[in-house]
Amino acid sequence: MLAQQAYILNTEEDYQQIDTVKDWIQNIHESGTFFHLSLKTLELMRRFSTLYTQVFDKDDIHPSTLNQLIITSRGLEVELIREN
Structure with missing residues (x-):
């Protein structure tokens, strides 16, 4: 039972990370600052x-x-932090 609770907490954290990355992407598109980003990040x-x-x-x-979405959001978060 404890292992399931830890997994549920990790899943909630993953969803929060996905929402955070989605918000960053929206801000980048709205501000038009995506021209300085690397091809990997794009x-x-x-x-x-x-x-x-x-x-x-x-x-x-x-x-x-x-x-795949969780892994991509983690990698994208790292790249966005590195480039900003």
Whole structure:
């Protein structure tokens, strides 16, 4: 039971991270500051947006797709912090 609770907390943290990264991407698009970003970061943003749409807008919640979204959001967060 304790292992499940830890997993639930990690999942909630992952969803919070996904929302944070989504907000960062929206701010970048609204401010127009994406011209100085590297191609790697832009590709991660594209991949994140595609996966986010697939999971949350189209309700395609396969474990593998959700896992890809979580991994992409972590990598994108690292790249955005590194570049800012």
